[in-house]
Amino acid sequence: MQKSNLNKLYQxxxxxxxxxxxxxxxxxxxxxxxxxxxxxxxxxxxxxxAGSFAxxxxxxxxxxxxxxxxxxxxxxxxSAPEAAVQTQEELIVKVxxxxxxxxxxxxxxxxxxxxxxxxxxxxxxxxxxRQFFPEFQVPQYRQKGTEKKEIGSGTGFIVSSDGLxxxxxxxxxxxxxxxxxxxNDEKKYAANVLARDxxxxxxxxxxxxxxxxxxxxxxxxxxxxxxTVITIGNALGEFRNTVGVGVVSGLSRSIVAxxxxxxxxx
Numbered sequence: 001m002q003k004s005n006l007n008k009l010y011q012x013x014x015x016x017x018x019x020x021x022x023x024x025x026x027x028x029x030x031x032x033x034x035x036x037x038x039x040x041x042x043x044x045x046x047x048x049x050a051g052s053f054a055x056x057x058x059x060x061x062x063x064x065x066x067x068x069x070x071x072x073x074x075x076x077x078x079s080a081p082e083a084a085v086q087t088q089e090e091l092i093v094k095v096x097x098x099x100x101x102x103x104x105x106x107x108x109x110x111x112x113x114x115x116x117x118x119x120x121x122x123x124x125x126x127x128x129x130r131q132f133f134p135e136f137q138v139p140q141y142r143q144k145g146t147e148k149k150e151i152g153s154g155t156g157f158i159v160s161s162d163g164l165x166x167x168x169x170x171x172x173x174x175x176x177x178x179x180x181x182x183x184n185d186e187k188k189y190a191a192n193v194l195a196r197d198x199x200x201x202x203x204x205x206x207x208x209x210x211x212x213x214x215x216x217x218x219x220x221x222x223x224x225x226x227x228t229v230i231t232i233g234n235a236l237g238e239f240r241n242t243v244g245v246g247v248v249s250g251l252s253r254s255i256v257a258x259x260x261x262x263x264x265x266x
Contacts, residue, residue, distance in 0.1 A: 088228075095230050096243050101158075102215035103241055105182040105234040106167050106191065106205065108152040108174060116144045151177060155233030156205060157215045163189075165205040169196045172203045181207050184241065223248055 086094075119137040154171030158164070165181060172179055172193050179191040189207035196203045227248045235242035 092230060092243075092245060096232060099215060099230075099232055100241060101184050101213040103184060103232045104156045104158060104165060105240050106154045106156045106165075106171050107150060107180045107182060108172065108177045109148050109180065110151050110174065110177040111146040112149050112151075113143045114145050114147045115141050117141055148178075153234055156181065158212050159214050159217065161210060161212050161214055163207040163209045163212060165191065165207065167203050167205060169198055169201045169203045172196065172205065179205065181205065182240070183212075223251065225249070225251060 117139055118141075120140045122136065122138045151174065152171065154167055156165040156167035156171075159166050173196070179193065181189045181191045183189070189209055191205040191207050194204040194206050225248050229246050229248055231244040231246070232241055234240050235244075
C-alpha cells in the first residue's frame with residue numbers, strides 16, 4: 001500500500017470531522033471504509049499474493065471516489081423568535097396610554113344671576129300694620145348681578161392636529177353657554193361650536209391650537225357584537241379620563257343620554 005494514499009485518506013477523514021450532528025453520517029461512511037480497509041489488509045495477508053496485488057488498486061479507487069464527492073454542509077437557520085404574547089390587561093393599558101393625549105374634557109359655563117336673601121316688612125311699610133307688628137319681617141330674595149358658573153361638562157376627542165374636536169351634541173346643546181376645552185396636559189382653550197347634529201348626537205368644536213395628537217379613527221361598519229370596548233372620558237363631569245371596559249352588546253340601537261342639564265336626550 002502506498003504511503004501517499006494513506007495520507008490522502010487521513011486528510012479526507014480530518015476534513016470531514018465535525019462536531020455538527022449533521023456530519024455524523026459522513027463520518028460513519030468513512031469509518032466503514034477504514035474498517036473495510038483493515039479487513040482487506042488482513043485478508044490480503046492471509047490469502048497471499050493475489051490479495052496483496054488487488055488491494056492497492058481497490059484502495060486507490062475508493063480514495064479517488066471519496067475525493068471527488070463534494071462535502072455538503074447543511075446550514076441550519078435559527079428558528080424565528082416566538083411572537084410575544086400580550087395579555088388583555090397589557091393591551092388595554094397600551095390602548096389607554098396611546099389614546100389619552102387625544103381625549104379632552106368639554107366644560108360648559110354660563111352667566112347666571114346671583115340671588116341674595118334679605119328680610120323685609122311683609123306689608124310694604126304700611127303704618128297701620130306696623131303698629132301691630134313693629135318687628136315682623138319675612139325673608140325675601142333679589143338679584144345682585146350675574147356670575148359665570150359651570151353648568152355641565154362632557155368628553156371630546158381630538159380628530160385633527162389643528163384643533164378640531166368631536167363631542168356629543170347634548171354636551172354643547174346650550175347655545176347661550178360658553179365652552180372650554182381642557183386637554184390632557186391640564187391646559188384650557190376657548191372652544192367654538194361649529195356644528196350640532198341632534199339626530200346623531202354629534203357636535204364639532206374648534207380650538208385655536210396646532211400640533212395636537214389626533215385620535216386614530218376606526219370603521220363603525222366593521223364593529224362586531226362581542227368585541228371589547230374601552231371607554232375613556234369625563235365621568236359624571238367630575239372624574240376626567242376615567243377608563244372603563246366592556247363589550248359591544250348590540251348594534252344600531254338608540255340610547256338615552258341623561259346628565260346634568262340634558263335629561264332624556266337621545
